[in-house]
Amino acid sequence: MSLFLESLQLDTASGTPLFRQLYAAVKHAILTGVLPAGMQLPPSREFCHRLSISRQTVLNAYELLLAEGYLSGTVGRGTFVSVDLPDASDAPDRIAITGKRGVALTNNTRQGTPALSKRGRQFVDRASLAPVHQEKTRAFRVSMPGLDVFPFDVWARLEARRWRHHEDRLGYGDPAGYGRLRELLAVYLKNARGVNCNPEQIIITSGSQQALYLLSTVLLDPEDAAWVESPGYRGAIATLQAAQANVCHVPVDHDGLNVDYGALHYPDARLVYVTPSHQLPLGMTMSLQRRLALLAWAKQGSAWVIEDDYDSEYRYSGAPIASLQSLDKNDCVIYVGTMSKVLFPGLRLGYMVLPPALVAPVTHAKAIIDRHTAIVPQMVLADFIAEGYFGRHIKRTRKLYSQRQAALLDSIQTQLSDDLSCGASDGGLDLAVHFKMQHSEQAVVNAGLAAGLELRPLSYFLSPDAKEVSSAFSRGLLLGFSSLTEQEIYKSCLVLRDVLRSQR
Numbered sequence: 001m002s003l004f005l006e007s008l009q010l011d012t013a014s015g016t017p018l019f020r021q022l023y024a025a026v027k028h029a030i031l032t033g034v035l036p037a038g039m040q041l042p043p044s045r046e047f048c049h050r051l052s053i054s055r056q057t058v059l060n061a062y063e064l065l066l067a068e069g070y071l072s073g074t075v076g077r078g079t080f081v082s083v084d085l086p087d088a089s090d091a092p093d094r095i096a097i098t099g100k101r102g103v104a105l106t107n108n109t110r111q112g113t114p115a116l117s118k119r120g121r122q123f124v125d126r127a128s129l130a131p132v133h134q135e136k137t138r139a140f141r142v143s144m145p146g147l148d149v150f151p152f153d154v155w156a157r158l159e160a161r162r163w164r165h166h167e168d169r170l171g172y173g174d175p176a177g178y179g180r181l182r183e184l185l186a187v188y189l190k191n192a193r194g195v196n197c198n199p200e201q202i203i204i205t206s207g208s209q210q211a212l213y214l215l216s217t218v219l220l221d222p223e224d225a226a227w228v229e230s231p232g233y234r235g236a237i238a239t240l241q242a243a244q245a246n247v248c249h250v251p252v253d254h255d256g257l258n259v260d261y262g263a264l265h266y267p268d269a270r271l272v273y274v275t276p277s278h279q280l281p282l283g284m285t286m287s288l289q290r291r292l293a294l295l296a297w298a299k300q301g302s303a304w305v306i307e308d309d310y311d312s313e314y315r316y317s318g319a320p321i322a323s324l325q326s327l328d329k330n331d332c333v334i335y336v337g338t339m340s341k342v343l344f345p346g347l348r349l350g351y352m353v354l355p356p357a358l359v360a361p362v363t364h365a366k367a368i369i370d371r372h373t374a375i376v377p378q379m380v381l382a383d384f385i386a387e388g389y390f391g392r393h394i395k396r397t398r399k400l401y402s403q404r405q406a407a408l409l410d411s412i413q414t415q416l417s418d419d420l421s422c423g424a425s426d427g428g429l430d431l432a433v434h435f436k437m438q439h440s441e442q443a444v445v446n447a448g449l450a451a452g453l454e455l456r457p458l459s460y461f462l463s464p465d466a467k468e469v470s471s472a473f474s475r476g477l478l479l480g481f482s483s484l485t486e487q488e489i490y491k492s493c494l495v496l497r498d499v500l501r502s503q504r
């Protein structure tokens with residue numbers, strides 16, 4: 001239900017009254033099975049709070065739904081989705097409901113119209129788990145690289161050269177990706193991350209999201225258990241749920257994923273998703289002991305481990321830690337990487353390094369899903385790496401982001417230390433900060449928005465299905481710093497200070 005609530009957005013600029021929009025959204029969710037028969041709706045005040053609308057608006061919508069038989073019970077005593085639903089034949093062909101992220105949901109349950117599959121409904125239901133930002137970047141957007149220093153002139157020159165000398169390479173290509181790029185990545189990953197692989201084990205994907213989707217689909221049957229970190233990355237959870245896996249939330253502590261907890265509560269899991277270099281969102285590095293424990297458990301239970309190494313290029317202090325894959329003696333770790341942090345997310349280039357036994361199945365799946373990732377960006381990236389620009393860009397941005405992080409740490413220390421304490425700061429593009437006072441995350445986010453800040457609450461990364469809250473978790477925010485200049489960081493921290501003070 002909370003996912004449904006999160007994905008709801010009413011359009012205040014629309015001519016349709018808000019209660020009508022809410023009525024249509026709830027009705028649509030009932031008809032498509034997102035809100036199943038018998039489910040209790042949240043109290044009206046929760047709708048008011050989430051959507052910033054009046055209680056009367058909610059009551060009007062509920063009244064209509066009760067009158068039409070979609071809901072039963074009474075407002076105040078508990079309202080439920082009716083078990084005997086009215087005939088849906090009066091439902092309009094398309095209900096113009098726009099999900100929070102701009103996804104138009106189509107009502108295809110009109111009588112005689114085929115319905116979505118269970119899997120299809122998972123995509124609708126889980127849409128809010130894989131949101132994308134399309135608005136202009138502002139403080140404190142998370143996980144966003146600094147595009148102010150990306151060498152677009154170089155990229156444009158390399159791309160133009162590729163177009164001039166395209167020869168006959170613009171037909172269909174290898175589903176696993178452009179061979180030269182895979183060779184270069186194998187060398188880079190060996191040197192930078194200790195990854196053991198040959199180029200044949202690398203598959204280029206459309207961002208790491210596609211790698212996670214392919215792996216969830218190829219490795220899991222419906223209802224198979226899969227561990228994810230709690231709190232953890234919603235993009236990975238979404239792919240697992242789309243594959244109809246039984247997602248098991250395993251708490252993290254200061255050493256990373258709590259392997260003992262997972263082994264005790266979910267011993268039959270077939271897959272583990274983990275961010276060992278830099279846990280999202282809390283930022284700790286998984287200890288060596290935990291890494292070894294995870295690999296031992298995976299070996300004994302014949303489980304796969306997906307290592308998402310999304311931003312490991314950015315480490316500012318502490319000893320660099322080699323990848324989990326480099327410790328794997330059992331060919332159970334799949335290493336996943338992305339260009340979204342080190343270059344830019346719109347490029348949509350990611351990759352995975354597969355154990356030999358998975359190369360053929362995953363390559364076939366990739367071919368069936370989209371034949372292969374667009375070839376020209378892969379060629380340009382290969383040139384960018386081969387001609388030294390990639391290495392230079394990493395070196396330059398590592399220094400720059402470290403300065404930007406230092407500016408953020410300094411601002412917090414000098415301006416915000418009454419309200420915030422900082423989490424791990426060894427690396428990455430974001431910093432987790434924790435409230436020292438009893439601030440409400442949602443109230444701070446709303447006040448931040450009104451003051452022009454984009455704030456991501458830490459509980460965004462907690463699933464309502466998680467049975468236990470991580471000992472390393474406490475309320476706070478994840479602040480992105482890498483895309484902001486030092487001046488912007490100092491200025492925005494002053495705004496954040498006022499926001500936090502106003503909410504004490």
Ligand SMILES: Cc1ncc(COP(=O)(O)O)c(C=O)c1O
Pocket residue numbers: 143206207208209210233235275280308310337338339340345349350
């Ligand atoms: C943990 C994690 N993995 C991967 C990604 C990158 O995803 P993609 O490669 O699909 O852009 C992100 C981006 O925010 C992330 O936070």
